[in-house]
Amino acid sequence: MTVKLTPQEFKSNNKASKKLxxxxxxxxxRLIKEDIKEHKGDYHSKAYDYSTKIIIDTIMYNxxxxxxxxxxxxxxxxxxAYPETLTKENVDYLIKEGNADIPYEGFHYTGKAYIGIRENDSLYINNYFRMTTAGYNIINDVKKEQRVAFFEEYSAVKYKxxxxxxxxxxxxxxxxWSFDK
Structure with missing residues (x-):
């Protein structure tokens, strides 16, 4: 992918108070957990459930x-991430054959980016970007990939x-910034 960095004079740097x-x-x-519970948005998969941990990595403000x-x-x-019918042995075999890349045991991380609008005291969110960084075993790899995708490569895409x-x-x-709430 082509890299196109934001010129320094246009860097956004609005710092929210710690309280906000x-x-x-x-x-x-809470809003993401509601989507997971209802299996809506990007959370249709049964892999997302009550045990899914949500980490807010970064919030940027206007x-x-x-x-x-x-x-x-x-x-x-x-x-x-696998059908319930697959055992650890099945997944180990799939990995050995090059048909899977996530081991049966352990955890993996997925990153997503959202936009949000504050009206009065309510927040409304939308997964406008529909871009996912998926299947990472190390959380810092997801963080790095998100920053590359959205701070270096996003503006290089040749579409409106x-x-x-x-x-x-x-x-x-x-x-x-206009979406159904």
Whole structure:
């Protein structure tokens, strides 16, 4: 993928208070957990359930703090990525043959990016980007991949809506901010 960094003069750098960041983090985890419970959004798979851990990695805000972009990382048991009929031995064989890459035991991490709008005291979220960084055994690999995708490569895509990386203050004025709540 082509790298296209945000020019320094357009870097967005709006810092929320610790109180707001913590409050939003808790609200965002709750909203994602609701999607998981109802198996909606990007959480249709039964691999997502009550045991899925949600980690808010990053929240970025516009200057009015009423628009936000946030990265989440979810942590799931590896065995839930496979049909219930497969045993550890079956998965070990699939891996040996090159037909699977996640071991049966342990956990793996998946990253997603969302946009959110604050109206009054409520947050509304949307997985606008529909981009997932998936199947990582190390959480820092997901974090790194998300930053590369959204801060270095996003604006290199030659389609409408991809003009700016997510760390570009011009992104806050783009057309993506109207979605069904």
């Amino acid at each position: 960041y913590l409050k939003d983090s808790i609200s965002l985890v 200057s009015d703090f009423n628009k936000l972009i946030f990265f989440i990382i979810d942590k799931k048991e590896n065995k839930k 809506g991809y003009e700016y990386n997510l760390d570009d203050k011009r992104f806050w004025d783009s057309d993506i």
